Amino acid sequence: xxxxxxxxxxxxxxxxxxxxxxxxxxxxxxxxxxxxxxxxxxxxxxxxxxxxxxxxxxxxxxxxxxxxxxxxxxxxxxxxxx
Ligand SMILES: [Zn+2]
Numbered sequence: 001x002x003x004x005x006x007x008x009x010x011x012x013x014x015x016x017x018x019x020x021x022x023x024x025x026x027x028x029x030x031x032x033x034x035x036x037x038x039x040x041x042x043x044x045x046x047x048x049x050x051x052x053x054x055x056x057x058x059x060x061x062x063x064x065x066x067x068x069x070x071x072x073x074x075x076x077x078x079x080x081x082x
Contacts (some may be wrong), residue, residue, distance in 0.1 A: 006074055008071075008079060011064045018068025036061045038076030 025036040032045035037058030043051040062080035064073045 011073065013066035013068060013071055014073075015071055016066065016069045018063040018066045020066045020071075020073065023060060023063050035080075045081055 039054040050051045054071040059076040060080045
Protein backbone atom coordinates (compact mmCIF):
# COMPACT_ATOMS: atom_id res chain seq x y z
CA UNK A 1 0.00 0.00 0.00
CA UNK A 2 1.37 3.40 -0.91
CA UNK A 3 0.71 6.49 1.12
CA UNK A 4 -1.05 9.34 -0.64
CA UNK A 5 1.32 12.27 -1.22
CA UNK A 6 1.53 14.73 1.65
CA UNK A 7 -0.47 17.84 1.00
CA UNK A 8 1.93 20.59 2.03
CA UNK A 9 -0.64 22.83 3.63
CA UNK A 10 -3.73 20.89 4.61
CA UNK A 11 -4.50 17.43 5.98
CA UNK A 12 -7.63 15.70 7.14
CA UNK A 13 -7.64 14.57 10.75
CA UNK A 14 -7.47 10.74 10.94
CA UNK A 15 -9.53 10.78 14.14
CA UNK A 16 -12.34 13.26 13.64
CA UNK A 17 -11.86 14.18 9.94
CA UNK A 18 -11.53 17.81 10.90
CA UNK A 19 -9.29 20.21 9.03
CA UNK A 20 -5.60 20.07 9.95
CA UNK A 21 -3.50 23.16 9.47
CA UNK A 22 0.24 23.11 8.88
CA UNK A 23 2.62 24.52 11.45
CA UNK A 24 6.06 23.80 12.79
CA UNK A 25 7.98 23.42 16.04
CA UNK A 26 10.68 25.97 16.57
CA UNK A 27 14.01 25.24 18.20
CA UNK A 28 16.25 27.80 19.82
CA UNK A 29 19.97 28.24 19.98
CA UNK A 30 22.42 31.05 20.53
CA UNK A 31 22.31 31.64 16.77
CA UNK A 32 18.57 32.23 16.81
CA UNK A 33 15.36 30.36 16.18
CA UNK A 34 15.04 27.68 13.55
CA UNK A 35 12.71 24.91 12.43
CA UNK A 36 13.14 21.67 14.34
CA UNK A 37 14.85 18.87 12.44
CA UNK A 38 14.42 15.12 12.49
CA UNK A 39 17.56 13.00 12.86
CA UNK A 40 18.00 9.25 12.48
CA UNK A 41 18.96 7.21 15.51
CA UNK A 42 19.13 8.03 19.18
CA UNK A 43 20.38 11.26 20.73
CA UNK A 44 23.83 11.14 22.30
CA UNK A 45 24.09 12.62 25.77
CA UNK A 46 26.51 15.45 26.23
CA UNK A 47 27.56 16.73 29.64
CA UNK A 48 27.66 20.35 28.51
CA UNK A 49 24.84 20.86 26.04
CA UNK A 50 22.15 18.29 26.90
CA UNK A 51 22.52 16.26 23.73
CA UNK A 52 25.28 16.33 21.16
CA UNK A 53 24.65 18.30 17.98
CA UNK A 54 23.88 15.75 15.26
CA UNK A 55 26.37 15.52 12.42
CA UNK A 56 23.67 15.02 9.79
CA UNK A 57 21.70 17.95 8.38
CA UNK A 58 18.41 16.32 9.32
CA UNK A 59 14.95 16.72 7.84
CA UNK A 60 12.74 19.73 8.50
CA UNK A 61 9.76 18.81 10.67
CA UNK A 62 6.30 20.06 9.85
CA UNK A 63 3.43 19.63 12.27
CA UNK A 64 -0.22 19.55 11.35
CA UNK A 65 -2.78 20.41 14.01
CA UNK A 66 -6.44 19.50 13.86
CA UNK A 67 -8.58 22.57 14.38
CA UNK A 68 -11.35 20.41 15.77
CA UNK A 69 -9.72 18.03 18.29
CA UNK A 70 -6.16 19.38 18.56
CA UNK A 71 -4.43 16.20 17.36
CA UNK A 72 -0.88 16.76 16.16
CA UNK A 73 0.74 14.90 13.27
CA UNK A 74 4.47 15.24 12.65
CA UNK A 75 6.04 14.92 9.22
CA UNK A 76 9.75 15.07 8.46
CA UNK A 77 10.37 15.71 4.78
CA UNK A 78 12.62 17.87 2.64
CA UNK A 79 9.53 19.37 1.01
CA UNK A 80 8.92 21.24 4.27
CA UNK A 81 12.25 23.06 4.07
CA UNK A 82 10.51 26.25 2.93
ZN1 LIG B 1 -9.35 15.93 14.82
